[in-house]
Amino acid sequence: MLVFREIVEHASATSLRRALLQGVGIGEADIEESNRQRRPPVASGWEAVKEALYPWLVAIDFADVREEDRDPDAEIVFMEPVSLRLMKSGKFQVQVLLGQVFFSSKPTSRSYLPILREWVIRRNARLVFLGFDEVDGLVAQIDIPSCKGMSVGSLRKLGLDFLSAVRLLETGHPDAELLLAALAAGEIDSLHQYENLWVEVKERDYPQSAKGKIEFGQDVTRFANAERGGILILGVGEKKDGRGSRIKKIHPIWKSVSEDKRRKILDSVVYPPIEGLRVRNLEIEDRRGTGTIVVIEVPPQREQLKPFLVHGVILGGEIEGSFIGIVRRRGEDSIVVNIAEIHSMITRGRAR
Numbered sequence: 001m002l003v004f005r006e007i008v009e010h011a012s013a014t015s016l017r018r019a020l021l022q023g024v025g026i027g028e029a030d031i032e033e034s035n036r037q038r039r040p041p042v043a044s045g046w047e048a049v050k051e052a053l054y055p056w057l058v059a060i061d062f063a064d065v066r067e068e069d070r071d072p073d074a075e076i077v078f079m080e081p082v083s084l085r086l087m088k089s090g091k092f093q094v095q096v097l098l099g100q101v102f103f104s105s106k107p108t109s110r111s112y113l114p115i116l117r118e119w120v121i122r123r124n125a126r127l128v129f130l131g132f133d134e135v136d137g138l139v140a141q142i143d144i145p146s147c148k149g150m151s152v153g154s155l156r157k158l159g160l161d162f163l164s165a166v167r168l169l170e171t172g173h174p175d176a177e178l179l180l181a182a183l184a185a186g187e188i189d190s191l192h193q194y195e196n197l198w199v200e201v202k203e204r205d206y207p208q209s210a211k212g213k214i215e216f217g218q219d220v221t222r223f224a225n226a227e228r229g230g231i232l233i234l235g236v237g238e239k240k241d242g243r244g245s246r247i248k249k250i251h252p253i254w255k256s257v258s259e260d261k262r263r264k265i266l267d268s269v270v271y272p273p274i275e276g277l278r279v280r281n282l283e284i285e286d287r288r289g290t291g292t293i294v295v296i297e298v299p300p301q302r303e304q305l306k307p308f309l310v311h312g313v314i315l316g317g318e319i320e321g322s323f324i325g326i327v328r329r330r331g332e333d334s335i336v337v338n339i340a341e342i343h344s345m346i347t348r349g350r351a352r
Contacts, residue, residue, distance in 0.1 A: 057086045179199065
């Protein structure tokens, strides 16, 4: 079935599923019974033939109509790399044609599989196939356990986002979501990721002391004062080489504080509060037991809120609680905003 994207983009996925099942003459009771018995729902005629040939009931391909630049009156239909399948289980499956971007000649390509599986899991879906299909070539198939509350456009977007994620992995430029997926999958070394403007790792947690809280606040506000925000990860080590500090190995934290307590620590030393701040404790198991990796995500902040200040600074190893500090991220390092810059910020604010 060929549909134009603009027509179905905002349609309910649940409504579409219901209409498709009615169209092939299969009811919810038939689906439930077949799932219990683990056999396809019974159909007759051409539907019975299709059941033998295809693992799905209905295939939906998306198309986009665009005007050809050379001839304004000509319209060309462009097929998208993402399609939907209504499976015999009654659930949707997103199919993504990958072209030649995945399974390249690189031997490391296969190590990306656990990362992509985790990336899909984090979107409440399941990667069931990634490889060669006899008909479509290189393809990924993603099962959607439930489409409740989803639009057809959101299912399509999941496929397009997956294709983008694969391309980012292949080009060696993973984004924050892939980094988190790699951490959860225990495959951080596979990314060959280096510390940069938007990511910093710490092998150990901050001490639960006044000095440790200030250091924690400084490291987080560096990203809040930066243009694109960033991610601070605790429990992951790095190794320096000719290119910089490569994120290398997981070192679980064995006595981590709760997510709520960590947020409260930041609120006590950082002003104004950072908008959209996310603190997550990811459980990691190894031969020693279950530890934690802490991920602090700082989204880009509104310019009106900047600069973010830290209550207290560390001078010569000593805490000066009556001072404030402003820190920013620059490359792998951080810079402290000097008194002249602070004065300039204040005077610019007065002039507005």
